[in-house]
Amino acid sequence: MPKVRVRFAPSPTGYVHVGNARTALFNWLFARHHGGAFILRIEDTDVERSKEEYERQLLEDLRWFGLDWDEGPDKGGPFAPYRQSERLDLYRRHAMQLIDARHAYYCFCSPEQLEAERQAALKAGQQPRYSGRCRTRPREEAARKVAAGEPAAIRLQVPEGVFDWNDLVHGPTTFSSEVMGDFILVRSDGQPTYNYSVVIDDHLMEITHVIRGDDHISNTPRQLALYQAFGWQRPEFAHLSTILGPDRARLSKRHGATSLQNFREMGILPEALRNYLALLGWSAADGVTEIFSDQELIRQFSLERVIKSPAVFDQEKLNWMNRHYLKEARRRKLAELSVPFLAQAGYLEEPADERTLGWLERVLDAVLKNLDTLSQLPAAVRLIFEYDAEGVLRGDETRHVAENAGSRDVLKALIPKLLEVRDLNYERFRTIAKAVQKETGKKGKDLFHPIRVALTGAISGPELEKLIPIFEEGSKLPLRRHVKSVAERLREFAAAAGLS
RNA sequence: GGCGCUAUCGUCUAGGGGUUAGGACGUCAGAUUCUCAAUCUGAAAACCCGGGUUCGAUUCCCGGUAGCGCUACCA
Incomplete structure (x- = not known):
């Protein structure tokens, strides 16, 4: 069996959602368990959403969370670059390859036209999917139009049939090609779409296991169609369940703290968050143990024990977990972590000197058992x-x-x-x-x-x-x-x- | 609308054709303490509904319901 290679591929939005953090954690645990590689790849092809300063923030958040990666935009690696915006040429070249092989074609339909067709189909109660109008256009004509500077997107010609895979979490999963139509690979502005770039990158980076959120289940058949068109061997897929808020809606900002940065500012310890998140959708074989060191987590982690159903995020239990790690943490380390919270309350200068730190250890010893998080320290x-x-x-x-x-x-x-x-x-x-x-x-x-x-x-x-x-x-x-x-x-x- | 995913205490979960359905958070009660906590002990609390299959289904199958996701020149 080839060496395990997994990746975490976030968009740099300046906000790492706990759901994504858990996905990253599971990838990391899986890689470390198998002695494989954990790769960080930045999906910044959506220009609207991505900002450069966000990437730095993203890496910092992940480091705070306690993950380390073997290849990534900051440290390079054998499959560099690790930023999609720097891989545009790769996407273009492979798209041409697909066009040459007649697996893809240029589409000149305007977005307005497509939207109108979509609405019409919806109104008629039909499945909205691309008509395939541009599919039959002679290649020479298409090439001429492109050369003349007409804006054109590139679509995959999706074959009729069934796409299925054995999901490592969900088991056998099947989709019919009927639901997707010929989807776009490269936009008319030259930017690749997610479903396209992800396949190119995963293949080229020799990813063996794609572990991601289950909102990608419906995307998987598209990607399968792409692997098929290229004649590439596909990776294994494992889809992780969604994290929900207390109202059973997808966990979002309106539910309160949801980003790594939020938790950090709250004074949640990263080891507590790691342990808590590991238990959201995964459990140990004994069905009883809940407190895990990273070493134990790595040793025991397996996708077979990942559960399929969505989980409600429970801040109370995280608090309990945090209390546990607060008590467990070295006093000196906690004293240092406490300084910003106390400085902000106007009690201390930052940085604090040695004597103050020593005294703080005593203070912590007295008040720690009353705390859920460090942010409660000033009170x-x-x-x-x-x-x-x-x-x-x-x-x-x-x-x-x-x-x-x-x-x-x-x-x-x-x-x-x-x-x-x-x-x-x-x-x-x-x-x-x-x-x-x-x-x-x-x-x-x-x-x-x-x-x-x-x-x-x-x-x-x-x-x-x-x-x-x-x-x-x-x-x-x-x-x-x-x-x-x-x-x-x-x-x-x-x-x-x-x-x- | 179509397609897909999911369904065990309030929450996270274990389990699995016959179990007192196990653990954890939270809740409640008791013990302890100068107090609040912490800690310890104990308690209440669950198999979504309807059909099948079976001697027996919470577990297997089908249907329903509900929640969520996808259905884009978003990721």
Whole structure:
């Protein structure tokens, strides 16, 4: 069996949809599983849709996603170029070859004329397909018209019959030639159409397996007709199901985050997205395992276990997956990833220095389990950076806790003791808390809840054990937004609450 | 309209002629904690409908329905 060669062939639209990302991922997994090659090819023949700066963005998104390719526009390869816009000559040459072999012909029908015919057929309740009018025109006449500069498209003469293939996901699939008519290969402006260029490229690049979205199923017979006309061996085909939104319509921007860039900005980890997407349409042989390293994914991946039915994208489950990888990730790496989010909230300078990064690791350790995504970080650390004693006394929930008599007793006993301490740490805090417990008779909730409120301004949050060192260390750091120490907080609180 | 694809808990899925139809997310309840989470334990929750084939269909076949796709000088 020849070496496996697969490709991912996106249009550079500046937006990599998760559906496409999954297609890329499956191609990549398949290639890596078989020790084959994964090729990136840019389909930029649709001038309207393609912009040059989008290509850079596309490569960057794919790299962020964690895929690497063996051949592509940025790194070249034995079948270069990998940009369709640079392969125009190839398409033209092969089209001429087809014309010479009488498998294709020039068509001079105007788009208006064709559209009118199409509408008429539709109105009559008939299958709209090209009449084949130009098919019978003598070659000499056609050549003359072309030479005279008349605009002409090139159409494939599709033979009558049946086109079928054994889809690696869907099984045997059949289409009749009746549904397609003689379709266009090269537009009158010289640009190749998708169904044409894809065949030329896949053949010339020696692609062995075409793995793509199932919206291409209906295109496959056209491409088969082309392979047949050229007498080329065709690749295997595998069609992946569509990803839907919660309303079962094709997932689109109106459903929320759908592009790699969206997920990146949300603070979804690429490894989480990879793992989640791998599970959309594929499952492991044991039917149970869901958390996979890339190595395991590569080892276990097979097209036989890819499912045919469409899948609804579930942001909740992605969030769960992301939480898992957030907890798993190295703290240092997360600290670095967090900086942009915190800088944007106005808390930190970017880039952050070493000490700040070290401190951030502690912060992350305290708040991570409350996060779905990194974009939720600013809200989670709000109580670290923004302390406002007046606000505590104003807030409905906090005021209730801070102002009752029991709380005031606790805080009255606690604050002077705490303010005396140098280099406060949790040990010392704990000792003092015990003393206060003895003195006031309050314990557990009655003891700690008022302290929490006075210290953080919130009725819930991370463990005080973690917060106290964070406050103390943070207060010594030159951050854009100063973090108040325990002493600063308590002094402010005492003043605001009239406790001193 | 024509052609095609698809159909197991709300969602992602495993399974497959006889199963207590398995797992995960989410939901709910309990345990734990200074709180919220996290964690652990438990619960509720599914074979689209109608015909066949069969001793027996959720599974195989046919039809229907629904959703999606293609039907372009878009990709």
